[in-house]
Amino acid sequence: MGNHSDDLPASSEVVAKAGHDEVEKFQDPGLPPHRLRLADTDPKAAKRAERQVAILFGISAIGTLLFFFAYFGIRLDQTIATLRLQNMFLGLGIGFAMLGIGTGIVHWARALMPDHEVSEERHEMRTEEDRLAAVQIVDDIVEETGIKRRPLIRNTLIGAMALAPLPAIAILRDLGPLPGNAMHTTLWKKGERLARDPDGTPIKAADVTIGSAFHVIPESLNTLTEGKLNEKAKAAVLMMRLDPDELHPSAGREDWAYNGIVAYSKICTHVGCPVALYEQQTHHLLCPCHQSTFDLTRECKVIFGPAVRPLPQLPITVDSEGYLVAQSGFHEPVGPSFWERS
Structure with missing residues (x-):
């Protein structure tokens, strides 16, 4: 093979060779000529x-x-x-x-x-x-x-x-009612029967098996003629049945469930999306919008996601005919945790 070293120029103004003390700098070409519009x-x-x-x-x-x-x-x-x-x-x-x-x-x-x-030098302004x-x-x-x-x-x-x-x-x-009494008051009241959504048929405790989940509305919702959608949006509930030994109620809530049947607001406390996914094996409720996750065994405590407040629980029991009914309304506002709330 031939030696190509003789073909290279003796010096170059572009390439800095090893051993050179200084590298020649390119001259600033300046700004291009300004074109008038x-x-x-x-x-x-x-x-x-x-x-x-x-x-x-x-x-x-x-x-x-x-x-x-x-x-x-x-x-x-x-x-x-x-x-x-x-x-x-x-x-x-x-x-x-x-x-x-x-x-x-x-x-x-x-x-x-x-x-x-324009070209300006950047410097501290003191x-x-x-x-x-x-x-x-x-x-x-x-x-x-x-x-x-x-x-x-x-x-x-x-x-x-x-x-x-x-x-x-x-x-x-127009996104929804302002925080306060509007989100605190729902159709749920003492003796209100839990009914299937959307047909409105009441639910007997005997029909709820362990591991099952129901989308629930107040039975009286069927009789409304005005504001039905708004009331349903506030009162929507998820009801599940677990082994009673898996529940860990806090003091004062020991009788809010019935034989392992629990009911919680369906409205996520983050921004109000419907919590509709129930993981039967882990007993977790998942909001599909932003993945807030609630532990059903610990009163829907938040275990993941942006929500900062547990889902409000609806106290339930049964009436004389064996139908599931509410003991009262929610004890706290449902829906997103506005900054006014503690």
Whole structure:
């Protein structure tokens, strides 16, 4: 094989060879030449871009108004068609509200705000001079946006941003009842029979075998004509039967179960998802939303997941006909653990 060492250059300005004391540094190529945009050179183009941004902010405001029209103006009549129509306009309204602001700001930055590149050394800001320099930088940024010189953009942006959060407030307010008596009061009361969900037939203790699980509602739910879904959401219960020796009730709760039959609220104490998974071998209840896990043998104590409060227990017994009934309502609010609760 030939020796190719003779083919290499004697010296190189790019590669540093072993033994060299210093490595030649590349020169800073600097910033590329700044290219002016059409709006930078043509006042008419700048004015046109300004109007386009204002139109986008106006579209955002219209989208917010469309959301409120759908939310308050379209009355639901228990038909799927009306529900779909409202959902469609709700989605379009909030979509245009967010899209208008986002697109408007992006177009504003690309077409009208200064786009020249700068290179600055980063250093700690400790002196008063540095603080004043930082304030000046902020002032320069505000000046460069042109918001002081472009009242049309400024006013439409303020209007769009003032309206945009309102749909979120309306949606969050309508998620459910506020904490307090609304979540403390359910249909469960002394003597209320436990009934199967969804057919509403009462359950006898003799029909509940060890290892079985029932989705339970109050029997009186069948007679409601208004607010049935809301009441069911608060009163839904899971009922299981274990070997009585596996239960470890705390003081004062020794008689809340009947022959190993226990009943607990079905509403997860994290964010209110339905706890619907029962692991028969481990006696664990699992919330499928965020995997909060409750130990059924220890009064549904939280053993895993984000929930911080056990599931409320419904005290139960049997009536003279052998049907399972509630001894009382829940002794604590059901549902998510709001910060107001201890």
